[in-house]
Amino acid sequence: MADGPTAPALGGVLFDVVETLMDVRPLRQRFIDIGQPPELMQPWFLRAQRDAFALALSGRPTPFPDAMRHAMRVETRGAVTDEEIDHVVSGFGDMPAHPDAEPAIRRFAEAGVPMGFLTVGGRDATERFLERTGWDRYISRVVTAADEGVWKPAPALYHIAAESLGVPAARTALVAVHAWDCHGAKQAGLLAGWCGRLESVYGDVFTPADAVGDDLVAVAEGLLRLGR
Incomplete structure (x- = not known):
């Protein structure tokens, strides 16, 4: 201190x-809802943060929800739909x-x-x-x-x-x-x-x-x- x-x-x-x-821990249920393992939440969230940092440092910041959507596509190797991604990302307002x-x-x-x-x-x-x-x-x-x-x-x-x-x-x-x-x-x-x-x-x-x-x-x- x-x-x-x-x-x-x-x-x-x-x-x-x-x-x-x-x-944000209850957000894990939304991963289950879309057929993804709840353990995916941590690497997904960390990737979204890292990518958001990188974009900001490059001089082209992007809204965090957009970074989260991209990170979900990467972490699931494209296995989820846009609607399923939105189901997870929209959950932040309900935490x-x-x-x-x-x-x-x-x-x-x-x-x-x-x-x-x-x-x-x-x-x-x-x-x-x-x-x-x-x-x-x-x-x-x-x-x-x-x-x-x-x-x-x-x-x-x-x-x-x-x-x-x-x-x-x-x-x-x-x-x-x-x-x-x-x-x-x-x-x-x-x-x-x-x-x-x-x-x-x-x-x-x-x-x-x-x-x-x-x-x-x-x-x-x-x-x-x-x-x-």
């Missing part, structure tokens, strides 16, 4: 969405929230901290998720990589998201379960809170986060202590 006492007081929070707030997500959001709300979403996911699925959870009363902004034409972990995207909250980047924290995302935020001059629910270990190749915890509530408490 970064040296907390020297960090500025928290002014705003940006949540990563997919895997941080959204539990549930992780149990620790709402308590963390409420903790920030109680402290009067403005919050937004910063995601590489599609806007439609993200807004469906936001409305279904009822968090639209807490979350004031949704910033997507596709809308801005720049992909995480490019510094510009973190800056755009911080500006959308009206909070200086140095006082805005990115909260995520992905160490690379927290690293990107730190390199862009933001604060970062990492939850170890997914990866367990924060690699020493990454810039340390300002707050770490086993769940999002612990991360929230750590970030709220900054600057005290």
Whole structure:
């Protein structure tokens, strides 16, 4: 963890969405629905992320749902129809929230901290998720990589998201379960809170986060202590 006492007081929070707030594990059932093994979900999702990163770095970013569709064709060697692919990809908007997500959001709300979403996911699925959870009363902004034409972990995207909250980047924290995302935020001059629910270990190749915890509530408490 970064040296907390020297960090500025928290002014705003940006949540990563997919895997941080959204539990995508139930999506495995949709693979079964189309006659594919549920174990295919992980390599498919990783391929989609990798290809999306590569396209963005090449200067031609593509919406993440399109990258997911292409990755499905590759991973299944063309064995699925467009309708079957859409059945899987559309499921993102129907995924549930992780149990620790709402308590963390409420903790920030109680402290009067403005919050937004910063995601590489599609806007439609993200807004469906936001409305279904009822968090639209807490979350004031949704910033997507596709809308801005720049992909995480490019510094510009973190800056755009911080500006959308009206909070200086140095006082805005990115909260995520992905160490690379927290690293990107730190390199862009933001604060970062990492939850170890997914990866367990924060690699020493990454810039340390300002707050770490086993769940999002612990991360929230750590970030709220900054600057005290």
